[in-house]
Amino acid sequence: MTAPLLIEIGVEELPPTAMLDLADQFASGIVAELEKNGFQQADYQRFATPRRLAVLIDDVADAAPGYTETVQGPGVDVAFDANDQPTGAANGFARSLGVTLDKLVIEETSRGRRLTGQREIPGRSLNEHIGDVLTQTITALNIPKRMRWGMNTDSFVRPVHWLTVIHGSTCMPASLFGIASDHQTRGHRFHHPGPIPLDDATHYESSLRHTGYVLADPEKRAAIINEQVAHTAAECDARSISDDTLLAEINALVEYPTALTGRFDTQFLELPREVLIATMEHHQRYLPLEDSAGSLTNSFITIANVDSAQPELVASGNERVIRPRLDDALFFWNQDRTRGLASLVPKLAGVQFETKLGNLADKQQRVARIAAYIAPLFELSTGDTERAAELAKADLLTEMVDEFPDLQGVMGEYYALNDGETADIARAIRTQYAPVGGTGAIPDTALGRNLALADRLDTLAGIFAVDKRPSGDKDPYALRRAALSVVRILIESGSQLDLNAALGYAVSIQPLEAPSGTVDALRMFHVERLRSYFLEQGTAPQDIDAVLAVSSHDPMDISNRLQAVSHFRTLPDAARVYEAHKRIRNILKKQGDTDNAPTTSHYQQAAEKQLGEMLDHRALNKDALIDYSDTLQSLTHFAAPLAAFFDEVRVIVDDANLRNNRLALLGALDREFCRVADISRLAS
Known part of the structure; x- marks a missing residue:
């Protein structure tokens, strides 16, 4: 027989930000436990209010069917003696299964030849099993902060006050935290604080709404x-x-x-x-x-x-x-x-940033230097960048931001305008923390982008210099978010910056000597953020690998190359070219790459002469191939000549001069095919 199953846990007020997640976990956990134990069920609905978590499952069977389980016993060398007579181990195994010896068989298993037998597992009623279902579900809930109450040794998100478990119209025996289940729910704390009897599980939602003043869904x-x-x-x-x-x-x-x-x-x-x-x-x-x-x-x-x-x-x-x-x-x-903001600037010296990196006044001075360093990128005067950096953190010392920390930057803009600062400087102070999160807008002015970049570059360089870079899921200085913001600001504003040089400068002005390799570590840290950023944009992983193989210093340049590569892969002959490039790479890897230029007089066959002439022509006209898309598109002209070359020309020949010249030709082709991206990485 099947019937609806209602399970409700009544608690003290749940944390509001956790309620829905807990409700989802609780409902799906109950369903999963029932399914795991063989109980047939249908759809379910979860309920959640500040004082309850509940699930109503349609048509749950009142018993799980029995089943037969195959059990492995002792190996044959243990189960039988030298005369092939069953030993005590064989007899004991049969008794453990409740069968006679003739019901056992010898099977080849991953552990060798062994006696095996069938064990009948009887069905279990829901009435017997519901307590285990509840316990397993509650134990598995992901609750960040649990609490204990009364004499309970177990813990939960909040103290539990009632438990309702009804199958159809039958109250099922179960217990949680010393509270036994019953057939009643509880209404609104003020409108109907008393119990509400439930004669059937399906009446749960309507009874709460019409009698208890509770909207449970x-x-x-x-x-x-x-x-x-x-x-x-x-x-x-x-x-x-x-x-x-x-x-x-x-x-x-x-x-x-x-x-x-x-x-x-x-x-x-x-x-x-x-x-x-x-x-x-x-x-x-x-x-x-x-x-x-x-x-x-x-x-x-x-x-x-x-x-x-x-x-x-x-x-x-x-x-x-x-x-x-x-x-x-x-x-x-x-x-x-x-x-006024300016009067608060000297007090930044009293606010610690990081023990080895000094206070906020020290940080402000470094940010001003970095902002001046990258000012040409945004065609800004150093006067504006230094003034914006000087005032950027002053609002942290205002009464308003002390009361409302989320208004940092926002209040800085208001106070800067009140003090007579330019609108551009005030706006930069406001937007210095942008983008907020992975999808927030970047600063909307050049000065704002300059300040936001300078602040993050200083933080990244300083924390890496003191060797407190993120580890695992720990990132107390939010450096991953800072690096992603750097990447997004540069790409989404169309600004080209040699990130390696900028990071090197930011590291060089820190108040301590950074460990060897810090700049390289920072660059790779940003490359990881770049990869994540483009993957989230839907860029193919092989496109990213192809571009990063030849360019990793300028995020905007990388973005431009990726757009060109993405278009290139759609061209009819593109696959023939990058598959041929992969073949070239494999040959050079085995034979040893070479930087030597091929010698025209050593060409013997038409196919290699044609490729050499195409390379010479590109060299003469290289100034015309400055657009990434055009450069890649022009590579499709190599599709047929490359196919002919590999059909007609043997590269590894006995003649050393001929072999080396053909390897040099492949090396020159390899370099040409890597001008925008390593297109061999596009091949499967």
């Missing part, structure tokens, strides 16, 4: 929140600007959402937009509203976890909570503008 709950937010914002003639991350967090904090509108004094609208949003979102999880012109209003939406008979009192309470937060922010704003 997180997707349905999210849809209701979105609908309420849109409706409430429209009533305020505004729109919500909060992102999906905040809405997901709010969804993980409520069981019965109710959208309410709150307001604050209009005097606070003089605060920067980002400060208002941070105050509402980060501190209170309120949803800011903006008008049709894109300006913030003095209204916000809060999602209450209660359906109050007096919603205005709930809204008023939220308004009282946010007032002191905004008062503090306004005080910080006025205080910071009074002091």
Whole structure:
């Protein structure tokens, strides 16, 4: 017989950022354990609220069928004596299987010839097995931070208060953390704190919603929140600007959402937009509203976890909570503008960057030097680059950034403009931390890109110089992200930079002597990020290998070469050329590569003469082949001559002069085929 199976664990409030992941793990874990143990099942639905994890599985069998297991016994030399009579080992093996000796057979196994027999494994009822399923699932959950409570020696993400296990209409016996299962769930903490009996597993979701004031399905709950937010914002003639991350967090904090509108004094609208949003979102999880012109209003939406008979009192309470937060922010704003950024620069000397690399003032001076070094790349004056670098970190010492660390750079722009700095310098201070993450936008000005690059090059060079480079999954200085940002800024802005030289300069100005090989290690570190970047863009791995074999110092140049290689591979004769190049490479590898130029007078056969003439012609017209795509496309003209050469000409001949000249010809072809990329690496 099959019936729906409901399993629910009731807990104290779950960490909001972990709720959905835990729900997914829990549901899939239960399903996997049942399947592993032979229980037939159908589709399932997982549920999650701040106070529960649950799964409802359609049509779970009440018993797993029995099966026959083949068991290997002792080897024949142990199972039988010299007279081929069964020994005690053979008899014991038969008894262990519950069969007679004549039911055993001798089979050839990976361990030699052995006695084997069949063991009948009886079916097991779900009633007997459900406890093990639960225990195995809970044990396997990936919970970053577990906790213990009461006298329990086991741990979980939060203390467990109830356990519900129902198969059809039957409560199944199970236990977790000393709590026995029953046929009841629990409703909303305020609206229905008592138990809710369940006469059938399928009534779980509807009973919670209609009796318990709980929307158990997180997707349905999210849809209701979105609908309420849109409706409430429209009533305020505004729109919500909060992102999906905040809405997901709010969804993980409520069981019965109710959208309410709150307001604050209009005097606070003089605060920067980002400060208002941070105050509402980060501190209170309120949803800011903006008008049709894109300006913030003095209204916000809060999602209450209660359906109050007096919603205005709930809204008023939220308004009282946010007032002191905004008062503090306004005080910080006025205080910071009074002091100005320049007055904070000397205090950077009191902030440690890294023990061996000095303080933030020391770092700022190095960043200014690197920014001046790469300034020609962006056609910038050293005056602007040095001023931007000087002020870049000053906002870290402001009251506002101390309260809202995520606003570093953002507040620097506001304060720089307030102090009379140019818009370009102010913008560079704001965007110095861009790109944020792997997909964020790069700085949108040349000065911003210059500052962002200089800051990251200094950090990378310094941390590598003190030998604290990333290891395994440990990267405390976020160097992988920094190197990826360097790569992205250069490529996505179309800026060509000899990265090897820039890294060498950054290492040379560090306050200590770097270990030998530091610059090479940094270059390879960036090459790894380059490879990852292009793979994520969908570039073929062999294209990347082909280009990196000949160019690894300039990310933008590498990008240009990759585009050319990608196009080249689509040409009709391209495969014939790079397959021939691979053959050339194999011959040279065996015979020894040569830098000698082939001698025209030593050509004997038409095929080798034709190849030599084509090379001579390319040498005379090399200035016309400066475009990577054109250079590679022109290689397709070698397809037929190469085929003829390998059909008609034997390279390894007894005549040393002839052999060496043909090897020199192949060497010259190899060098020509590697001008843009090592196209032999495109071959399978």
